[in-house]
Amino acid sequence: MSRIVYVNGQYLPEAEATVSIFDRGFLMADGVYEVTSVLGGKLIDFAGHSVRLARSLNELDMAAPCSDEELLEIHRELVARNEITDGMIYLQVTRGNPGDRDFAYPDPAVTKPTLVMFTQSKPGMADSPVTKTGIKVISIEDIRWGRRDIKTVQLLYPSMGKMMAKKAGADDAWMVEDGAVTEGTSNNAYIVKNGRIITRQLSTDILHGITRAAVLRFAKEAQMMVEERPFTIEEAQAADEAFFTSASAFVMPVVEIDGASIGAGKPGPVAMRLREIYLEESRKTAI
Structure with a gap:
């Protein structure tokens, strides 16, 4: 057809x-x-x-x-x-x-x-097998324009970032500016340390993700601790878990950053629980 x-x-x-x-x-x-x-x-x-x-x-x-x-x-x-x-x-x-x-x-x-x-x-996009293994990311310099909060079609550098990751044997790239992670090529980035979910606060530096907003709301409703602030690649590598959110991947565990395993090197319980909650609650309100 x-x-x-x-x-x-x-x-x-x-x-x-x-x-x-x-x-x-x-x-x-x-x-x-x-x-x-x-x-x-x-x-x-x-x-x-x-x-x-x-x-x-x-x-x-x-x-x-x-x-x-x-x-x-x-x-x-x-x-x-x-x-x-x-x-x-x-x-x-x-x-x-x-x-x-x-x-x-x-x-x-x-x-x-x-x-x-x-x-x-x-x-079957909600049952992606990649979720069970997690993905690997590399870090790259963020050289995009300054209004990333506007969802424009200027996607050349994110595309380049995807290709840099592919060339390095990874799945995606997290962008870094002034020493801190801004976001992924097409997603918002998070780490988990001592049960606390850490993600960059909203500003013109990042896209105001729709899935991000929903996931953080669900996390708070589930009594999870959320801290909105920048974090470094070094912090991410030392975290217990990492993950990203997007409209098409929902909540996706990250198990390696720049060659360093995150936590146990497999999808963590916080990310997997958030994915479960997000899919369950989003299906309830779908139209």
């Missing part, structure tokens, strides 16, 4: 979907995105993603392409048309096609934003 995607009001077979070469997302990386997970045919934390999308658009003075209600309807329609049970929906909004290349923003009254969305089927 050909995948059906959404482009500016139309549901199309993916082979027929096109965007102008003058679109600012293509020319300037002038766009933002969101990825919403689907479990059991339902959307996980859609409201959180909608709120963050609105914030990203507002920070870039970009017009919303449609209402939250319309976005929800498109998400549901794509899930239905593509028969998605488990997977993800990728959404991207750009400042649109002004008809030519120019550094200045086009008039929003004339140039409407571009909205594209597509599904990715990932059967």
Whole structure:
């Protein structure tokens, strides 16, 4: 079955979907995105993603392409048309096609934003076997721009980081700035020491993860201790556990950093319990 995607009001077979070469997302990386997970045919934390999308658009003075209600309807329609049970929906909004290349923003009254969305089927994504073994990460310098709290499509350096990790025989990279970990290439980073969950506080230095917010809320409800502050790679290597969170991986244990085993070198109880709680609670509120 050909995948059906959404482009500016139309549901199309993916082979027929096109965007102008003058679109600012293509020319300037002038766009933002969101990825919403689907479990059991339902959307996980859609409201959180909608709120963050609105914030990203507002920070870039970009017009919303449609209402939250319309976005929800498109998400549901794509899930239905593509028969998605488990997977993800990728959404991207750009400042649109002004008809030519120019550094200045086009008039929003004339140039409407571009909205594209597509599904990715990932059967059994909540039962990934990698969870049982954990992943290995390396550390790299964080040289991204200063507004990482805006979820833009400027993903070249994170892509480079993924490839650096692959070349080093690892699975991912955690980025370091001024001696402290900021975040992973596509996830928020955590360590656990003496039962305390430690993760960097929100600022313009990191993405305000939707899964991060949910996991920390669930951790506090479960009477787990949470400390929001920067931590170093050395602290991480000496931690009892490490893990990361993201919309597609949920809670993923990290068992090695820069070649040093974390704790017992296997997924720890705090990370595994948080994953269990997150999946259970998120399924309850999925829409």
